[in-house]
Amino acid sequence: MIKLDPNLCKGCNICMEFCPKKVYEQSKTLDKKGVHIPIPKNQDKCSKCNLCALMCPDQAIKVEEDDEQ
Amino acid sequence: MEETNESPFMKYLRKDRLPNIFCAGCGNGTVLNAFFKGMEMAQMDLNNINMASGIGCSSRIPGYVKCDSLHTTHGRPISFATGIKLGNPNMDVVVFTGDGDAAAIGGNHLIHGARRNIDLTVICINNSIYGMTGGQISPTSPQGSYGSTAPYGAFERPFDLAELVSAAGATYVARWTTAQPLQLANAIKNALNNKGFSFVEAVSQCHTYYGRKNKMKSPLEMLRWMKDNSINKRKADKMNPEELVGKLIVGEFVNKNQAEYSQELYNLIEEKSGNRSKSIKSAYMGD
Numbered sequence A: 001m002i003k004l005d006p007n008l009c010k011g012c013n014i015c016m017e018f019c020p021k022k023v024y025e026q027s028k029t030l031d032k033k034g035v036h037i038p039i040p041k042n043q044d045k046c047s048k049c050n051l052c053a054l055m056c057p058d059q060a061i062k063v064e065e066d067d068e069q
Numbered sequence B: 001m002e003e004t005n006e007s008p009f010m011k012y013l014r015k016d017r018l019p020n021i022f023c024a025g026c027g028n029g030t031v032l033n034a035f036f037k038g039m040e041m042a043q044m045d046l047n048n049i050n051m052a053s054g055i056g057c058s059s060r061i062p063g064y065v066k067c068d069s070l071h072t073t074h075g076r077p078i079s080f081a082t083g084i085k086l087g088n089p090n091m092d093v094v095v096f097t098g099d100g101d102a103a104a105i106g107g108n109h110l111i112h113g114a115r116r117n118i119d120l121t122v123i124c125i126n127n128s129i130y131g132m133t134g135g136q137i138s139p140t141s142p143q144g145s146y147g148s149t150a151p152y153g154a155f156e157r158p159f160d161l162a163e164l165v166s167a168a169g170a171t172y173v174a175r176w177t178t179a180q181p182l183q184l185a186n187a188i189k190n191a192l193n194n195k196g197f198s199f200v201e202a203v204s205q206c207h208t209y210y211g212r213k214n215k216m217k218s219p220l221e222m223l224r225w226m227k228d229n230s231i232n233k234r235k236a237d238k239m240n241p242e243e244l245v246g247k248l249i250v251g252e253f254v255n256k257n258q259a260e261y262s263q264e265l266y267n268l269i270e271e272k273s274g275n276r277s278k279s280i281k282s283a284y285m286g287d
């Protein structure tokens, strides 16, 4: 599971650009801060490489291991 | 236990100060993540780390970290860090600085820190510009790049910081970009493990100033530029200068063992004053 904190995310889209599995999708709507918060839509494709969490400049992402659920 | 919904780095951060002040997509936050990752790989305890930084967007990083830190004057973090290290050589001292902070106003402190080989880990976030003050040209702005003080393009030659600090005597030097966060984290691990002056240049995006002035107005455009133009040092060493124009040479520049300054100084104190030095120290310890 990908957990993305909408209060921390600033909508820079770095996670979307760098995810090797194209898990994230651009949202069509703006949130209350006026930013597009990516949607981790294709979670079944996630390889849990953690690159998105390492790159996110706002520490908004947690990639949960399956056994954590 | 960390809360399950949080970034793996949240436990090291002062949560009440978040979200950070940086522009959306600024590389500073990625470099901070790479630092935490490198610290974990080096098995270093954050409680034993003391940070110092100067002035600039990049220099605001330590303020977000749950460790002791000094936010000092512009250009001087290496001097303050030298004080911390000599006052308590058991501390792991980390400096966060920018290209303006480290190479312009603080250029002398940088080369002399390297020359002394004092055990500091200096992480220089090189965004090729003065971000905080509005996009002025810095000593690392590439020739021909635009800035608020170079409306016709910079004509000065820039410093190559990794080469400069290598020549000045640092015992660990590496350069990576924010588009290579794992390699950056690994370099920070090696820098933390090195007993001596370690310099990690993190080439990073300030899309707000550098990007907007140079036709890369989003962080993604800047990250693609860094990724596409990076060449590993091993490969670059076999290429000629014309082929390397506009390229970012990344990799490890120096990794060697040499006598370290604080150790040498304490050895000298011990040798010259023996027990007397202990009594001086105890006067400050309270008993």
Ligand SMILES: Cc1ncc(C[n+]2csc(CCOP(=O)(O)OP(=O)(O)O)c2C)c(N)n1
Residues within 6 Å of the ligand: B055, B056, B057, B058, B059, B074, B097, B098, B099, B100, B101, B102, B105, B125, B127, B129, B130, B131, B132, B133, B138, B206
């Ligand atoms: C003595 C002094 N001179 C000038 C300034 C103004 N000043 C603040 S930050 C800065 C440059 C910062 O550039 P850099 O270190 O590259 O940091 P960045 O914001 O790009 O991360 C300058 C010139 C100052 N604060 N103090």
Ligand code: SF4
Residues within 6 Å of the ligand: A004, A008, A009, A010, A011, A012, A013, A014, A015, A016, A037, A038, A055, A056, A057, A058, A059, A060, A061, B025
């Ligand atoms: S990288 Fe982080 S801040 Fe940027 S869009 Fe993704 S979650 Fe949001």
Ligand code: SF4
Residues within 6 Å of the ligand: A002, A018, A019, A020, A021, A022, A023, A024, A045, A046, A047, A048, A049, A050, A051, A052, A053, A063
């Ligand atoms: S962990 Fe890797 S594969 Fe999964 S969403 Fe993040 S970047 Fe994509």
Ligand code: SF4
Residues within 6 Å of the ligand: B021, B022, B023, B025, B026, B027, B028, B057, B058, B127, B131, B132, B205, B206, B207, B208, B209
């Ligand atoms: S001005 Fe540049 S360096 Fe400063 S926070 Fe914004 S993007 Fe980052």
Ligand SMILES: [Mg+2]
Residues within 6 Å of the ligand: B056, B098, B099, B100, B125, B126, B127, B128, B129, B130, B131, B138
């Ligand atoms: Mg700068």
